[in-house]
Amino acid sequence: MGLEEKLPSGVLLTSVEKLAGYARKNSLWPATFGLACCAIEMMASGAGRYDLARFGMEVFRASPRQADLMIVAGRVSQKMAPVLRQIYDQMPEPKWVLAMGACASSGGMFNNYAIVQGVDHIVPVDIYLPGCPPRPEMLIDAILKLHDQIQDTKLGSNREREVRELETVALGATPLIDQRGLLR
Amino acid sequence: MGELPQVVRGFGTTFVTMFKHVNTEQYPEAKDKFPPKPRFHGRHQLNRHPDGLEKCVGCELCAWACPADAIYVEGADNNDIARFSPGERYGRVYQINYLRCIFCGLCIEACPTRALTMTHDFELADNGREKLIFEKADLLAPMLPGMLKPPHAMAPGTTAKDYYEGTVRGATPEQIADAEAQANPEPVVIEGVVFLDSEVTQ
Secondary structure (H helix, E strand, O other), rough: HHHHOOOOOOOOHHHHHHHHHHHHHOEEEEEEEEOOOOOHHHHHHHOOOOOOHHOOOOOOOOOHOOEEEEEEEEOOOOOHHHHHHHHHHHHHOOOEEEEEEHHHHOOOOOOOOOOOOOOOHHHOOEEEEOOOOHHHHHHHHHHHHHHHHHHOOOOOHHHHHHHHHHHHHHHHOOOOOHOOOOHO | OOOOHHHHHHHHHHHHHHOOOOOOOOOOOOHHHHOOOOOOOEEEEEOOOOOEOOOOOOOHHHHHHHHOOOEEEEEEOOOOOOOOOOEEEEEEEEEEOOOOOOOOOHHHHHHOOOOOOOOOOOOOOOOOOOHHHHHHHHHOOOOOOOOOOOOHHHHHHOOHHHHHHHOEEEEOOHHHHHHHHHOOOOEEEOOOEOOOOOOOOO
């Protein structure tokens, strides 16, 4: 994205990675994507009793252009899918997606033609959160696990190597559409 | 100068708030202070009889009751070589897909042996679909003192009915000797797939 991408691989780059990860994870601004009942729990997480502001996340941005994290809260219908993708594309890098609840993660109990069977069919999901709906503590737990992932984010040449490794793994994996049984 | 009392009143409100009851639950730091309610629906658990044998009989009623089709069960027959539960059958494969599960508890209501119950464990988020399909080994209850890891024989002179009535209190010396005789089961190969889990024995 900037100068940090040009740094040579070594102690300097890993230090910058740690600093950038620390800054990113502590000012994660979520874009609201409340679609169903999970959104109620998401709002409760932001309110006083659970207080996401303790993690620097109090501002739920209505505009994707000021958001880092998309919390997909609820079932995504086939008609909503392109909208969701557009919102994701409008978010600036670096960005993360949290699939909140059973429906967003896998379609949940709505295994039918109207519901997208998991938002990972549309956008890359960084963390899956089960529950129907998950209680606010579960959402906070998922966000904290995502914080750990963000803290370990690679930059520059380290990132390029990581992307190559992930791509090799992804190419070898079974496509979602071919998966059977419980993985479907 | 007329504004000064209002400013002071404003700060007064802030000052008084400092002594009010704090509504916020400090979730990750002080989670022990806010446990879920007793009937909270959390992660499932496959229970054991007091001597360590599994309560699950592989009847698949939980899978039939599940409205989200999140449970997959394969039953198999117990035999004299490997016994995992009292009675005829046991659950050989038991999977719950937590991305489908809606924690409704219908599986718990359907379970005829109280093998399946729910814990208060809710910190389930993970970064892959595969990681959220919990296998039998992930769901089985921990071994408590007096329990013996299956496969092993039933307590001598008992039937499945004695287990369900709760007359079996713990592993007997005969069962411990039998379990030692059955130690170190080989990895099982079923249709070319190797099941490394020692729990899985056909």
